[in-house]
Amino acid sequence: MTARQSQATPEDGESAGPASGGLLRSGLVVSTMTMLSRVLGLARDVVIATLFGAGSGADAFFVAFKIPNFMRRLFAEGAFNQAFIPVLSEYATQRTREEVRELLDAVAGSLGVVLALISAVAMLIAPWLVWLFAPGFSADPGKLALTADMLRLTFPYLWLISLTAFAGSVLNTWNRFAVPAFTPVLLNLSLIGAALGLTPWMQDPSMALAWGVLIAGVVQLGFQVPFLARLGLMPRPWPNFRHPGVRRILTLMAPALFAVSVSQINLLLDTVLASLLASGSVSWLYYSDRLVELPLGVFGVALGTVILPALSKRHAEQSPEHFAKMLDWALRAVLLIGLPAGLALILLAEPLLVSLFHYGAMTDHDIVMAARSLRAYALGLLPFMLIKVLAPGYFARQDTKTPVKIGVFAMLANMVFNLLLIWPLAHAGLALATALSACFNAGLLGWGLKRRGVLQFQSGWGRYALTLGGGCMVMGGGLWWLAPEWHVWLDWGVWQRAATLLGLTLGGAVVYFGWLALCGVRLRHFRLRG
Known part of the structure; x- marks a missing residue:
């Protein structure tokens, strides 16, 4: 241990830097919390679909929420997260505790000032932002104003x-993964509460949802503050753009602003173009995207969340062999879940949408339209999940230039696909274009890591791929054979729908994982220390 490292000793029993932990265990913690959040997110969408359907109020809210949510993923969970964690991991591993606190103070203050200014300007120019992101709304002044x-x-x-x-x-x-993973639950609870409790008090009922978003922001931030204080890492925000750590984060963020959020930019482009299509197109894309986001968030985002700090630590410790093993582990885990999840979404598109959203203002026509875009998005589920674990392979090594180049190519490909597919397939063409560009993005990311020798496939991939393929075939055949025609679901009540869907889901999972067990795949094969 060097003298510098020895200075980073615990204070009040807390370690200065992150301790190693099992990636599988950490991933399961994040997945469990994310599953709770996504289930409540679906409950939130059921409430919204029941109260507002796919009408003008719903379209207006989805756009008003998507714009700041897009920027949140771009700045906060996107570029900032990918740039901040590697720098913070390096400070925690190689610097003193006081230097870590100085970094946190400077980053919190600088980030807060910049985002406060952006928010203030955006509120002033709100109508122009709506026109920019949803130009089709300009044909309806009332919808634009709302x-x-x-x-x-x-x-x-x-x-x-x-x-x-x-x-x-x-x-x-x-390695305190549970608290951040649980935090989105509070957003869903806030929106459900606002939709049910504030709607009767609003001149326009859909405005209750906007208030729910604002309330959620306050609650989520307040929830995490005590846990930071318990670690002794509660920052005292003070803007300092000259701090070396802040300057490095900004340098890494510049290209990452685009690279890490290509999929979000593509989805936003879908919204812009969908606003020009038939009324309801924005909502159809939203509801179908929400179903794809369930497995993506529970597994893809969870893996990306735990893999980035672990990879960053291994890079700081100059351990390339362990780095390569972690990437290989992440790819196997993604395929384990991504393949059957995407297939299930394709086979059960209408039953899922009927069971979750066909209530109140949601019509049969809305189900048919949303199912088309759901199947198209489902084709991109596996590539989306691969992006979540391949991109950290670059960011952990503080390489943000390569992903941005790949992101530019993927963005251009998405635009071309949009123009080619929107006319024959309407909103479903936009979803398919997003899926195809995700395939392109993931392929280039993987090829780049392989060419640099960072991604090194471990032994056993051939047998593993055949095992997963066989499992998907058996599961898919079972679902196709057993699932009733979707029109039948329309005549059922909510409990019959839920029971049948649950039975199909559990049955498919048992068949799939049973096949894997018969082929020798065991849980211990996925245990790896972070």
Whole structure:
């Protein structure tokens, strides 16, 4: 141990840097919390679909929420997260505790000031932002004005949730994964409460949802503060753009702003183009995207969350062999879940949508339209998940230039696919274009890591691939054979729908994992120390 490292000794029993932990265990913790959040997210969407369907109010809210949410993923969970964690891991591993605190103070203050200014400007120019991101709304002045009013309420959420993401990045670096993973639950609870409790008090009922977003931002930030304080890492925000750590983070963020959020930019482009299509197109894309986000968030995002701090630590310790093993482990885990999940979404598109959303204002036509885009998005589920674990392979090594180059190519490909597919397939063409560009993005990321020798496939891939393929075939055949025609589901009540869907889901999982067990795949094969 060097003299510098010995200075980073615990204070009050806390370690200065993150301790190693099992990646499988950490991933399961994040997955469990994320599953709870996603289930409540689906409950939230059921409430919204029941109260507002796919009408103008729902379209207005989805756009007003998507704009700050897009920027949140871009700045907070996207570029900032990917740039901040490697630098913080290096400080925690190689610097003193006091230097770590100085970094946190400077980053919290600088981030807070920048995002406060962005939020203030966005609130002032809300109508122009709506016109920029949803130009089709300009044909309906009432819809445009409603969306702008909502945006003025939802945009401060960017400032609040970005500081929440900052706190979550610190907790993740110190292997406190459960708290940040649980935090999104509070967003869903806030929106459900606002939809049910505030709607009767609003002149326009859909405005209750915008208030729910603002409330959620305050609650989520307040929830994480005590856990930072318990670690002794509660920052005293003070802007300092000259701090070496802040300058390095900004340098890494510049290209990462685009690279890490290519998929989000593609989804936003879908919203822009969908606003020009038939009324309801924005909502159809939203509901189908939400179903794809369930396995993506529970497994893909969870793996990306735990793999980045672990890879960053191994890079700081100059351990390339362990780095390569972690990437290989992550790819196997992604395929284990991504392949059957994407297939299930394709086979059960209408039953899923009927069971979750076909209530109140949601019509049969809405189900048919949303199912088309759901199947298209499902084709991109595995590539989306691969991006979540391949991109950290670059960011952990503090290489943000390569992903941005790949992101530019993927962005251009998405635009071409959009123009080719929107006319024959309408909103489903937009979803398919996003899926195809994700395939392109993931392929280039993987090829780049392989060419640099960073990604080194371990032994046993041939047998593993055949085993997963066989499992998917058996599971898919069973679902196709047993699932009733989707029109039948329309005549059922909520409990019959839920029971049948649960039975199909559990049955498919038992068949799939049973096949893997017969082929010799065991849980211990996925245990790896972080």
